[in-house]
Amino acid sequence: MALVLTLVLSLLRLGSGQWQVIGPDKPIQVVVGEDAVFSCFLSPKTSAEAMEVRFFREQFYAVMHLYRDGKDQHNVQMPAYRGRTELVTDSIAEGHVSLRLEKVTLSDTGLYGCWFSSQTNDQEAIWELQVSVLGSAPLVSMTRLIDGGIQLLCESSGWFPQPTVKWKDPQGHDLPSDSKANADRHGLFDVEASLIVQENAGIVSCSIQYLDQSREVESRVWIREVFFQPLPWRLSCILLGVFASVLCVGVIGLTIFFRKLEGKIWAETYWRRKHGAAELRDARKHAVEVTLDPNMAHLQLCISDLKSVSYRNTHQEVILSRKRLLRKHVVASQGFWEGKHYWEVDVGFNKMWCLGVCRDDVNREVTDVTLSPNNGYWVLGRERDDQYFTFDPHRIILSPRTHPTRVGIYLNYEGGAISFFNVNDQSFIYTLTHQFEGLLRPYIQHDVNDEENVTSTEICPVSQESEKEVPSDTDNLEPSPQVTTPFLSRAMP
Known part of the structure; x- marks a missing residue:
């Protein structure tokens, strides 16, 4: 019945002189590192030179590429696609365009769409991009x-x-x-x-x-x-000698490898600490006042001085409203439409928490939603097993060098990025990128019982004292000496 209705509507559009958007009729399959080409056209043939043509990822506002007023609008692209797309408009006068996506990665897997809009009509087409990785030769x-x-x-x-x-x-x-x-x-x-x-x-x-x-x-x-055939004893001895030689060379090679690996880890740690400290100092220049909103906190979360949140086993007697969260979360009274903003949260030695921002229009009545950008959340979290994670939009496991007890959060709205820092050792943890839209609020999850989170979670003032650079335990390190072995040098990477 639905197919018949679709055909009838299509015939009515064609009869009234309107056009349809035709996209790929089957999933597009690409190997990692190759380019993907998405082709869309209007039927019947209609010039799209004066139209708005939008290619998007899963949701309409997630812009991959936008053509408007006769030219490309690169400033509205999602950060993940900047510099990777090329719109081919050689046949746009006939309503045919193609978008080339360069150097496809595994994270590009998903649904895509193209949308054409004129003064009298707008239509879209949806398809799937399937990305594969070609493994090693058998x-x-x-x-x-x-x-x-x-x-x-x-x-x-x-x-x-x-x-x-x-x-x-x-x-x-x-x-x-x-x-x-x-x-x-x-x-x-x-x-x-x-x-x-x-x-x-x-x-x-x-x-x-x-x-x-x-x-x-x-x-x-x-x-x-x-x-x-059975091996003669002499050949067995030869093979045994070759095996011993290979084993000896392997031991030497592994020693060199691990010494080089140790030097590489030292260099990466040193760079991360120094780089993170510099970024953290710049972020602190945009420190803002953040207070928690008791009217939007879960019934078992107690808000003190508009800065601290702790857990109680019983519900509080508070005014019920649709704004109040059903999960053990709380958001700030402040919201951000634009600009750069930085604040710090003291999580103490609590075992489970999530920090970041969320859209003001997230569904407050759902208790099992994934804290993913797809659902309007950009967070850093910790679980019981000392595992740190985020979503971008799929789950990513993180490994901070030390367990943070104070976390710095830096939101760059127009830059489409939110960064997390370990204030304890002034190191960078992770950055999520997204083309933000709508009002964003600072967000805290205190989602456990007394056995897990023994202390409160607090928003801390960014004082002058905290802005002083904390000495790093890598500051006094000396570079590890490089080991070289002439007869193995050609085999080393």
Whole structure:
């Protein structure tokens, strides 16, 4: 019925001289690092030179690229797409445009749309971008001898989405094998498959490809009779000597690697501390007064002096309103439409909290919403297992060098960024970028019981004393000496 209604409405539009927007009719599949091209056109052919043409990500206001008044409007693009898009308008007089998105990343996966608007009509089309990661070439190794046969292992890593791995005989037919796949912390898949072959197997191949068979990588191995012959004792001694030599070189190589890694970690830590301290000093120049709004706090949160929030086991007798949050959160009385603003929050040694900003129009009656930019939240959080996280828009695990007890929050509205700092050691933690719209309010979550959060969470004044640079424990470090080994230098990266 809905399809019939859509067709009827389409016929009515065409009969009245209106046009429709036609976009990609199937998901666009791209490998990480390649460019994606989105094509949209008007049917029937209609000039779009005087129209507004908008390409967006999932939601209408999330602008990827905007064409208006006959030219591109780069100033309204989301930060993630600035410098990565190119609108091809060679056929815009016929209502056909294409948007090129350069160097696609895995985070670009999702829904996209194009929207055309004239004085009399506006229409849009939606499609999906599917991003895949091509893993490493299959590595084939011989693991052991089993009952007169050889067990081969095929391994590959760094795939997305999960691929299939198969062993094939010389004629290309699938061979029975055992396979498994595991996802790493980045969501990429490592796959492997084992196969037992006999003396007359000939050439066998390991093939890894996506389920839709759009991409495939393959490695072949020739199983010769010599693999099944017993090794003479002299050859065994030679192989043992080679193994010992390789082991010795490997130990030396690992020693050099870890010394270089130690120097790299020192350099990164030193840079992060110094860089973070400089950014924090600049952010503190925009310190503002922030007070909590008791009328928008959860019933079990007690607000003291408009600065401190703590948890109570019983509900308070307060005036109920639709503004009051159902989750154990509270927002500030102040809201920001523009400008640069900085404030600090003392979380003490509490185990669970979230800090940041939220849109003023977030749904206050939902208790299980994800604190993601997609839902109007930009936060830094801590969980019971000392794990720090944020959403951008998907969950990201963070690893501050030290546990912060005081967190600095810096909102740059026009710059489309909110940054978090560890005030204790004056280090930078993370920055979320977004094209902000609407009123934003400082936000605090105190969402646990007395056993978890033993102290209150407080908004702290940014005093002159706190603006002095705290000496870093990296300030007195000396660079680690570099170890070089001439006969290994060509093998080092």
